[in-house]
Amino acid sequence: MDCLNGTLLSQLLPPVLISETLLGVLGNGLALWFFCFYLKPWRSSSVLLFNLALADFLLIVALPFRACYYLYGMNWKFGDTFCKINLFMLAMNRTGSIMFLMAIAVDRYVRVVHPHHRVNSLSVYKATCCAAGLWLVAISMTAHPVAMMRNNTSHCESFMVKTEFSFSLKWHRSVFVLSFWLPLTVILYCTVQIVVHLRRRKLAQDAKIRKALVFVTVVVVIFIICYLPSDVTQLLIWINVSEGCSGLLDLTTAFYITITLTYLNSMLNPIIYYLSSPSFEKIYRRTIKRVKSIKNQVADAAEAGDKARETGSESISQI
Template sequence: IGNISDNMQCNFNGTLLISVLPPLLATEFIFGALGNGLALWIFCFHLKPWKSSTVLLFNLAMADFLLNMALPFRASYYSSGIKWRFGGAFCNICLFLLAMNRSGSTVFLMVIALDRYMRVVHPHHPINSLSISKAWCGALALWLITICMTTHVFTLKHVNTTYCESFMINTEPGHNLTWHKFEFIFSFYLPLLVILYCTIHIVVVLRGRQLAKDAKIQRVLCFLIVVAALFIFCFLPSNIMQLLIWIKTKKAHSTLQESEVCPALEDLTTAFYISISLTYLNSALDPLVYYFSSSAVKTSCRKPQKSQICPALSDDIEKYQNYFIRQVCWRGMNSSNISGKLQHSKQFLIIENKK
């Protein structure tokens, strides 16, 4: 049952969290650590040469891997009956890892969507030829912004040293809209809008170029839709729960006694903590969606001693050119259309191999 701590914050001891979250967090840790660890190993030792898009994928894998390092401690916290046994300082470190890398993951997902948008819709833009050093500078800038947005976690005060949560409900009106909650919402809705815009625009452009019927292009479109759907599935529930908690908290403050606020919000808060665990699931699934769906990474997994992107890419382009030539000859297309089709085929093969 929810109760009020000395600093007027609600502490919840839900049995549902104790039974549901430990196995869920443990499963996410196992798959996330193995998948992202393997992805980082491939990026570092077997995937050469790097491109600017490779830098983005590497940093996404790093954010996901660091987030997964905090999950065993959270699983221990819930399996111990919502009792933190590692001290207040390490509690804030763990919460910071979760907040920073959750935000970092959404930021890099957003930038990867923008990168693919530019390569498809504006293939001749100079940003598509960004050097590796400039891509790293951009990635470091994104990390710096993310760290600045989440360092406030270190200022959290834990009156009850065995209760380790960053999302607190305060029984005093006006104390619930914290920077931490605003950052949590902002780091979802901005990337969501960008990812949806890029995905929809790419689909429209491909259909306008009459390439969407090709099997290889259909796989690209399917991949983009899956990425957007996965992002929504993992991040939307917790953000909806957070908004509902704000609305109900405001209503509870005006209609209930102070001692009744916490019990009234316990069910909704329990749903929020379960839904926020879905955001960690995204980090476990990213390796399957982004890294191991890439033909370049698959080649590296099969033949790590000979992992070269360029020869494989050249062979694919040549095969795809021959395919389009056969299609053109069959349909009686003119030479200008041939050139346009071949250019688009090269463009998408390069994008796919850069994933």
């Protein structure tokens, strides 16, 4: 592909994508299991967290095909239709994950700064309707990869370096950039307002308040680490696109490397679930205890089997 170091990407990205897939499926699959079978009763914030886990899980499902794509030297083996579906899944669930992170930050801001606001008493049904609205916005913003024309059917990419006008590509880049900077502004505003509010009321020493501060800080840190590098490189590509491929080779290669950090978000979001509610924390600890108990039982059984074999060997030697 033009303007890309395909050899480097084919060597570097497959192990990263496979690792993100395995850890993302484990973390978000476990989170979805908790939400569906253990987290009761649900609140409006639970609906937002569940949809965040769902968006992350659906994004992770698309990653093995990207790993195969790079393993085959950036040669797509699954057909044109599935390429468009795969690109749509990546774009939609990235945008959906960002929107639900923003919604979670706003929800926490309202609960801390405006505890008597009627939004805090939002029913689960209304929260579900709001989540459905966010999904519709994410889908409408990212449906364009399905209609994008692919001149080279062996490649499956939605970001092409072109100097001529392409409405679909410009829209794709605009959504990619704006879907980061606008939510980042909202998340930073919510975080600053929470900190100022708590310091003004001198509540920062309370355990629950400290946990709320840790929560919003983790949301900001995960958001910036995962999404900032790829958005900065995409902006630099957009600004310097007139230089042609010779001047953009390093930037475009860096973009495809940094975009894998956006998938890292799906691995890190389980930290947010853990910090979100005491019930989730209790369930998590209970599961860890069960796993340790099973390991101890297996170890005890193995030890008993070893002793039985040793006893049998001694009996045979005595005979």
